[in-house]
Amino acid sequence: MKITEKDVKHVARLARLHLDAADLKVMTSQMDAMLGYVDKLNELDTDGVEPMAHAVPMSNAFRDDEVGASIGIERALQNAPESDESCFRVPKVIE
Amino acid sequence: MKFQDLTIQDMRQKLLAGDLSSVELTRACLERIKATDSTLNAFITVCEDESLAAAEQADQQIAAGNMGLLTGIPVAVKDIFNTLDVRTTCGSKILDNYVSPYDATAIAKLREQGAIIVGKLNMDEFAMGSSNENSAAGAVHNPWDTERVPGGSSGGSAAAVAAGQVVATLGTDTGGSVRQPASHCGVVGLKPTYGRVSRYGVVAFASSLDQVGPVAGNVEDCALMLNVVAGYDPADSTSVDCPVPDYLKNLNAGVTGKKIGLPKEYFIDGLDPEIKQAVDAAIETYRQLGAEIVEVSLPHTDYSVACYYLIAMAEASSNLARYDGVRFGKRQDPGEGLIGMYQQTRSAGFGDEVKRRIMLGTYALSSGYYDAYYLKAQKVRTLIRQDFLKVFEEVDLLLTPVAPTPAFKIGEMVDDPLQMYLSDIFTIPTNLAGTCAMSFPCGFSERGLPIGLQLIGQPFAEDEMLQAAYAFEQATDWNQRVPEV
Incomplete structure (x- = not known):
């Protein structure tokens, strides 16, 4: 086994997902199969190979820090499950 | 002539000649959708009132002599594009009630050229899937055989064009999500070079791989759609600021003297014999058209599925962190504090895949595994890209199958996610390498299912690739067949 139910539970917590006992079992076996498969990458010697973050040899697209057009507060809040004046509301964080 | 038989060029001519108004065209389109979509389920949202209002305006534009590339022509887009004041669900329950507060750049460009956006197309949830079975809006049915999948994730985008619901659509392609459904539905689908089309306003899946791509009924219409959406956008810092050619201009340049490579790793034992036969015949057609065919090697092909899924999943896990029930989407709040709200919202809102x-x-x-998995995959990605760059020193284009089999039956692969992932083997490497690629019809199986051919072009050489596809289309009649829906 590459991964145990205990590991999967930990990852679910990191990913903010709740898995019940049945889900946990299925998820563990499917993740185990997938991790077993991707192990094949270890057949390749990648010492000295530069990692590639994306497909275009380009980094840091800078622009001037200028105020541009934006959608405005009303638009930004239109899909909020809960809002209050110009803010998003969330469940209480600090007791 | 029936609505579903018209090309974009036909529609343009009729609109310009005054033989047809945009309102008539849009009505015919909406009727076609109504008549077929209970069978196909290609649409998630149809914008009837908005599109008829836009069609009236288009008719005035045409009367005033202001004809853009798509003025008055009904098109549709994958439900992954933010579309102002229209629901954008991305095929997910978690965005069931989300209404876009702005237009994606690709949508704005369609509107600039006068297109009528008649609706939003079904897709695998968050573009994750190869069959369009992972949609909160239900599976899409293949117009050629409604018991079969249309492919994915842009299944709705391909099925809608194949069934003549709309003349062209936009999809997105992260590991083959435009090309594989285009292949399974017998239409033309193109994945531009990474950076060619702006992704601003496109719901992100795997940011280093995602690219917007057009789907159409023929190569010329596909080239026209690419003309509309291609180009640098300051709002997408990964779009590339380099000149965009007119893709329609030299479409009939032909392939005489072009060198086309056949990567030997793509012609493997697992390939369906009917696919092999169709692709072999296509190779012969290209030879007769004057291309030089040579065998080449992309030695790291076999590692691309593992490399792709690690990278795509890692990036997805980060991109999808934003669906937390705070700023948009359906919140589930059991009263267990903020973390409890996050967990319940995400667990109820996301599907299994x-x-x-x-x-x-x-x-x-995660800590302790990053080097072994994500970093390792990024290094292998470099090797895969180098394979392509090296081969492109020798040849102009690569020719391959799109998928190892024709469209499979709905439900056939759902219990075996790894098997489903492996079916993306021929489309994934180009996303990793960042080159352009396209799929177009090259035959049919004995059961009457379409078979697609893939051409892979050099980065930013979409024009050369389209010319080669056009030459094939002119020499054959595969795209003349239409499904009975």
């Missing part, structure tokens, strides 16, 4: 990918991606990025 999306959860599986978030989990694997989170694991691959």
Whole structure:
């Protein structure tokens, strides 16, 4: 086994997902199969190979820090499950 | 002539000649959708009132002599594009009630050229899937055989064009999501070079791989759609600021003297014999058209599925962190505080495939595993890209199958996610390498299912690739067949 139910539970917590006992079992076996498969990458010697973050040899697209057009507060809040004046509301964080 | 038989060029001519108004055309389109979509389920949202209002305006534009590339022509887009004041669900329950507060750049460009956006197309949830079975809006049915999948994730985008519901659509392609459904539905689908089309306002899946691509009924219409959406956008810092050619201009340049490579790793034992036969015949057609065919090697092909899924899942787990029930989407709040709200919202809102990918991606990025999985995959990605760059020193284009089999039956692969992932083997490497590629019809199986051919072009050489596809289309009649829907 590459991964145990205990590991999967930990990852679910990191990913903010709740898995019940049945889900946990299925998820563990499917993740185990997938991790077993991707192990094949270890057949390749990648010492000295530069990692590639994306497909275009380009980094840091800078622009001037200028105020541009934006959608405005009303638009930004239109899909909020809960809002209050110009803010998003969330469940209480600090007791 | 029936609405579903018209091309974009036909529509343009009729609109310009005054033989047809945009309102008539849009009505015919909406009727065609109504008549067929209970069978196909290609649309998630149809914008009837908005499109008829836009059609009236288009008719005035045409009367005033202001004809853009798509003025008055009804098109549709995958439900992954933010579309002002229209619901954008991305095939997910978690965005069921989300209404876009702005237009994606690709949508704005369609509107600039006068297109009528008649609706939003079905897709695998968050573009994760190869069959369009992972949609909160239900599976899409293949117009050629409604018991079969249309492919995915842009299944709705391909099925809608194949069935003549709309003349052209936009999809997105992260690992083959435009090309594979185009192949399974017998239409033309193109994945531009990474950076060619702006992704601003496109719901992100795997940011280093995602690209917007057009789907159409023929190569010329596909080239026209690419003309509309291609180009640098300051709002997308990964779009590339380099000149965009007119893709329609030299379409009939032909392939005489072009060198086309056949990567030997793509012609493997597992390939369906009917696919092999169709692709072999296509190779012969190209030879007769004057191309030089040579065998080449992309030695790291066999590692691309593993490399792709690690990278795509890692990036997805990060991109999908934003669906937390705070700023948009459906919140589930059991009263257990903020973390409890996050967990319940995400657990109720995401489907199984999306959860599986978030989990694997989170694991691959987690402390202690990052180097072994994500970093390793990024290094292998470099090797895969180098394979392509090296081969492109020798040849102009690569020719390959799109998928190892024709469209499979709905439900056939749902219990075996890994098997489904492996079916993306021929489309994934180009996303990793960042080159352009396209799929177009090259035959049919004995059961009457379409078979697609893939051409892979050099980065930013979409024009050369389209010319080669056009030459094939002119020499054959595969795209003349239409499904009975």
